[in-house]
Every structure is written in C-alpha cells, then in structure tokens.
Amino acid sequence: MENIIEVHNLVKSFGNKLALKDVDFSVRKGETIGFLGPSGSGKTTTIKILTAQLAPTAGDVRVFGKPVHSLKDPAEMKRIGILTDNSGLYDRLTVADNLGLYADLYGTERKRIVDALEMVNLTGEEKKPVQKLSKGMKQRVTLARAILHKPDLLFLDEPTSALDPANTRDIHEGLKELNRAGTTIFLTTHDMEEAESLCDRVAFLDDGEIRLFDTPQNLRMLQGRPTISVLLKDRRTVTVEPDADGAAAIARFMESGELLTIHSNEPTLGDLFVQMTGRKLA
Numbered sequence: 001m002e003n004i005i006e007v008h009n010l011v012k013s014f015g016n017k018l019a020l021k022d023v024d025f026s027v028r029k030g031e032t033i034g035f036l037g038p039s040g041s042g043k044t045t046t047i048k049i050l051t052a053q054l055a056p057t058a059g060d061v062r063v064f065g066k067p068v069h070s071l072k073d074p075a076e077m078k079r080i081g082i083l084t085d086n087s088g089l090y091d092r093l094t095v096a097d098n099l100g101l102y103a104d105l106y107g108t109e110r111k112r113i114v115d116a117l118e119m120v121n122l123t124g125e126e127k128k129p130v131q132k133l134s135k136g137m138k139q140r141v142t143l144a145r146a147i148l149h150k151p152d153l154l155f156l157d158e159p160t161s162a163l164d165p166a167n168t169r170d171i172h173e174g175l176k177e178l179n180r181a182g183t184t185i186f187l188t189t190h191d192m193e194e195a196e197s198l199c200d201r202v203a204f205l206d207d208g209e210i211r212l213f214d215t216p217q218n219l220r221m222l223q224g225r226p227t228i229s230v231l232l233k234d235r236r237t238v239t240v241e242p243d244a245d246g247a248a249a250i251a252r253f254m255e256s257g258e259l260l261t262i263h264s265n266e267p268t269l270g271d272l273f274v275q276m277t278g279r280k281l282a
C-alpha cells in the first residue's frame, strides 16, 4: 500500500536539546496513526516537521512521496489539514466568517461549513464572534477549519485536549467517518484511550525516540495474558491467573454461590507505556 508519510533518520535539535533522535516510521494511505507520549516527548515537534512548519536538523522526511518542504506549495498545502495549539483564528470575526475565509482560501464551497460545524457540535454558534467562545469551543472551530476542505491527510496535535467527554466522543465519531471517507490521519495525544479508540497503529514516543510502533491489539499482547478478578458477595476481590487452577477457583466460587462478578484485567496502553518507559503519559 502507498506510503503517505515516510520518515528516515529524523533528528531535530533545539540548541543542545535533542528533541527527536533518529526517528523512523511510515504511514500508509488510509491509516489513522497516533503518536502517544508524555509532555516534552517530541509529539508537537514531529507534527511541525511533517507539516513543514519546522525544518529537520537531519534526516529524510517525505509527504505524498515528495520532500516535506514541497508542502509549502499551495497546491500540496490544500491536500492537508492541520490542527495545532496555535489556533490562528480571528477573534473579532464570527465562527462562520473565520471558516468562510478558509473556505475561500482553499477554494472550498461555503456550504461545507455547515457539515464541518455539525461534526464538531457547533451548529447554531455560527454568528458568535470567536472571542466569546470557550477554550473547548475554539478548539472545535479550529478542528472544523482543519477538515473543511476534506483533506487527504489530516494532522491533529492533541485534538481533544480541551474538550469534555461528550464532545470528545462526538469528535472521535466524526474523525472515524472522515477516515472511512478516505482521509489519512496523523494525531498526537497523551490520552491512551483516544489512541486506542481511533488509531490503526500507535507509536510510543519517549524522550524523542519511538520505543514501540504497532496496532493497539499487538501492543496490549506484549504484556501477556490478563489476570482475572472475581468479586465475591462479601466484597472480597480474588485475582487468579487465566489457567486451569484459576478456572477451578472460579468454578468453586460459582458453585458455593459466593461469586458476584468476574472481569478480565486487560492491560491498557497506559500500563504498557509505563512498563516500557518508566514514565507516565500525563
């Protein structure tokens, strides 16, 4: 399958600080890829390099098969959408006028604004000036702007960091729909649930290095089989291994009528991240 992004031996330093150390990865057309890592691990730096906002110190970075600096060409720029912390919204203009400016810039029909606002749950807020919006609403306007022109490739730097759970869920649904319609998505997050819910493959980024890069399912398998916890009627919790002894113990609790609930202790990507790096995600 065609690679939309190819990165080889990418290094980025800021003075003495090595923000990215020999990073290698590729993204296939149609994938949703997540870079998961704690604050300062190099997520934003990666996105800025992939969107030609920062030059790499060394290495080969290709987007759509061409060196990344060709993204400065407006025709290529129109194929990508970007959401970063730098909103670039005009505070005094309304939501609709902000998006209208971008629709004109991208040569997109203005009626797309309606769909984009619906996806980010901002229908009805079109006439509000941006300065009167909450932080989360502004984040949703910038997301609407990033998807307005139905880009082939969408970069999202922590897309739901300022959002409540209900909006996060709706935006995840919208992103899945966009991906099904053909948009390749590259996102950064320190929210492992977001990575699991959205991503075909996830990279663990730690101190400027990719430690692991695989499907969420394969990553979870690295931790071995999950244990099983049994809650008893006297509120005791008993944890057993998923083997014959464990099965016999569970059978005994069932026969004696002591058993209340059973659940499998599936490891999360967050658990694995801590195990691999000794660092927490947030």
Ligand SMILES: Nc1ncnc2c1ncn2[C@@H]1O[C@H](COP(=O)(O)OP(=O)(O)OP(=O)(O)O)[C@@H](O)[C@H]1O
Residues within 6 Å of the ligand: 014, 017, 018, 019, 037, 038, 039, 040, 041, 042, 043, 044, 045, 046, 190
């Ligand atoms: N312009 C800059 N000048 C100097 N150092 C920088 C600059 N930008 C980033 N860094 C450093 O590079 C490292 C990676 O930063 P980056 O912003 O990519 O991390 P991040 O994973 O996106 O973190 P966060 O989740 O907090 O946004 C950090 O140590 C940061 O201090």
